[in-house]
Amino acid sequence: GAGVSQSPRYKVAKRGQDVALRCDPISGHVSLFWYQQALGQGPEFLTYFQNEAQLDKSGLPSDRFFAERPEGSVSTLKIQRTQQEDSAVYLCASSSYRDSGYTFGSGTRLTVV
Amino acid sequence: QKEVEQNSGPLSVPEGAIASLNCTYSDRGSQSFFWYRQYSGKSPELIMFIYSNGDKEDGRFTAQLNKASQYVSLLIRDSQPSDSATYLCAVKGGNYGGSQGNLIFGKGTKLSVKP
Numbered sequence: 246g247a248g249v250s251q252s253p254r255y256k257v258a259k260r261g262q263d264v265a266l267r268c269d270p271i272s273g274h275v276s277l278f279w280y281q282q283a284l285g286q287g288p289e290f291l292t293y294f295q296n297e298a299q300l301d302k303s304g305l306p307s308d309r310f311f312a313e314r315p316e317g318s319v320s321t322l323k324i325q326r327t328q329q330e331d332s333a334v335y336l337c338a339s340s341s342y343r344d345s346g347y348t349f350g351s352g353t354r355l356t357v358v
Numbered sequence: 359q360k361e362v363e364q365n366s367g368p369l370s371v372p373e374g375a376i377a378s379l380n381c382t383y384s385d386r387g388s389q390s391f392f393w394y395r396q397y398s399g400k401s402p403e404l405i406m407f408i409y410s411n412g413d414k415e416d417g418r419f420t421a422q423l424n425k426a427s428q429y430v431s432l433l434i435r436d437s438q439p440s441d442s443a444t445y446l447c448a449v450k451g452g453n454y455g456g457s458q459g460n461l462i463f464g465k466g467t468k469l470s471v472k473p
Binding site for chain 1: 366400402465
């Protein structure tokens, strides 16, 4: 596609509920990143994929967070048993190779109530 | 010490003036540097990147890098009200927390250009 597409745009979850956030990167982009952005903060790195391989997941805040990219294109970020501190905007970005600037999607704003 | 530091602002400049945004980083091994613009409620948008010491110009924007001082800046000439946004400095390379190659962002500087 022309840009990075994320869905849903907004998600309200009750505490304890599981959520799945989807990212469809730019066609042909090898690298895919997930970031978390809290209000008034810069994006914080969560995880990185090169094709279908998850090469870095050091930023995932707990084992409740899980990401996958099984066919090397669409990626899903799953958060289990959501907590209020998970409320943030989740940004997906892709790039044609790792050492270049990223193109971000519009993000998913998650609110846990 | 935060790895990428920016003054959160707000930085207020009159229309037509030069806006100067600054960023320092902690890891001397950092290789590449990016400036993103983020409008309220929107996602970050890449403005410029710079890899080598010195200046890089693109239209009204100039990025400046000084690796010895671990300092990168963004100058916006002839500032317009439409430039009002948060500007995020991002750094790649080095060994931030063991995650080489991932973009590490500052908190951003909020710029307000007054008509």
